[in-house]
Amino acid sequence: MSLSTAADPSLLIFPDADKSPLSIRAKALVFVDPRTRQLREEVERLAGLPVPILIEGETGTGKELLARHIHRSSERPGLFVALSCSSLSPNHGEAELFGYTAGAHQGAPSSRAGWLGSANGGTLYLDEIADLPLALQGQLLGVLETGEAWRAGASAPTPVDVRLVAATSIDLWRAVESGKFDERLAHYLSDGHLQLPPLRERVGDVLPLAEYFLGIYTQRLRLPLPTISLAAQKVLERHDWPGNTRELENVVHFALLVCGAEQIEARHLNLPVAPPLTRIEHALQQLADEGDAQQLASLRELLRRAEQRIAVCGA
Ligand SMILES: Nc1ncnc2c1ncn2[C@@H]1O[C@H](COP(=O)(O)OP(=O)(O)OP(=O)(O)O)[C@@H](O)[C@H]1O
Ligand SMILES: [Mg+2]
Incomplete structure (x- = not known):
């Protein structure tokens, strides 16, 4: 099922968003920047x-929202089950994940399907998969x-029929190199690799997202x-968004x-207000206007690192 609206192709609408847990508040995925x-x-x-x-994506980039969209689009009949790998119990992780029968261990009076069993026919979303203990990965x-x-x-x-959607904020191949992640599982996951760029690298999404959230909150709060304001828009577009x-x-x-x-206004944002546009920023603005997304992203990254260096050592 394609979830975009004919009126606005940059919005992917979740038709049954009200049934989603409260932690996932979005009713749509906003994708406007050329990269997204x-x-x-x-x-x-x-x-x-x-x-x-x-x-793969930094914290707050929308990995779980994207995973939910993938599940809906797949039209798999089962549930979308989300699990953060770091929340598995150190002693009973295997039973929690794969299930257990009655009496399998102390405190197991009845059988449980486990997270995997609950996702049967659907999608199991494993957040921060690198936190899954090595033995369980295999x-x-x-x-x-x-x-x-x-x-x-x-x-x-x-028998289980589960589609795995995993998320990570770290490079899994580096974890493989340092012996912390199962190489075969990394290969298994490599067929469908999606990179969700940090917000600072897709500036074209910032204002559409801000307006989208404004719409949601004004509706909710009546x-x-x-x-x-234009000045506030500039502040939003120039902020680094470490929390995405x-x-x-x-x-x-x-x-x-x-x-x-x-x-x-800019003062309502509670964000550092940037100094007036420098010539470099003017050049960046021009690239943005010309739509040269790749060059713009690498220049912004360079500028960001230079600013960090200046902040740290005054270089
Ligand atoms: N493209 C988007 N359109 C609309 N809302 C979004 C979008 N991306 C993220 N959000 C919203 O931003 C918040 C963070 O998204 P989400 O929880 O999916 O991020 P995450 O990458 O899973 O974060 P974490 O790494 O911390 O688990 C949520 O409220 C989500 O609804
Ligand atoms: Mg998440």
Whole structure:
């Protein structure tokens, strides 16, 4: 199913967003920057294929939202089950993941399907997959490849049909090199690799996202929709966004609450206000206007690192 609206092709709408857990508040994925539009094409291509997917991206870039979109687009009939690998219990991780039969261990009066069993027929989203203990990584790969899981205490395997969508904020191949990640699982995940760029590298998404969040929050709080002043727009576009889209959402929410007027000004954003445009920034602006996304992204990254160096050692 294609979720974009004919009216606005940069919005992927989640039709049943109200059924999503509260932590996932978005009703749509905003993809406007050329880099995310390209990503969107890749997502549409991969979503319906029977391949596992690895989403790589910094914190707050929207990995889980993207995973939910992939699940919906795949039209798999089962559930979308999200699990943060670091939340598995150190002692009972295997049973939590693959399930157990009644009496398999102390405190197991009845059998449980486990996270994998709950996602049967659907999608298992494993957040920060590099945090999965090494032994479980190998076991998980075995289950996904054979389509059979052994529940703790069971005398026969249970058939499972699960599509894995994994997320990571670190480079898995580096983790493989340092012996912390199973090389075979990394290969298994490499067929469907999606890179979600940090927000500072897709500046074209910043204002559309800000307006999208404004729309959501004004509706929810029954407030009139303010505009964003030009100066505030510049501040938003030049901020580094270490917390990515989640940070932008919080900044917009805060600005809406404090602006108390028709317009959000730079002072309402609670972000450092950049000095007047330098010649380099003018050049960046021109590249942005010309739509040269790749060159723009690498120049911005260079500028960001130079600014960091100046901040640290005054070089
Ligand atoms: N493209 C987008 N359009 C609309 N909302 C978005 C988009 N990307 C992210 N968000 C919103 O930003 C917040 C963070 O997204 P999400 O939880 O998916 O990020 P994440 O990469 O999984 O973060 P973490 O690494 O911390 O787990 C959520 O509220 C989500 O709804
Ligand atoms: Mg997440």
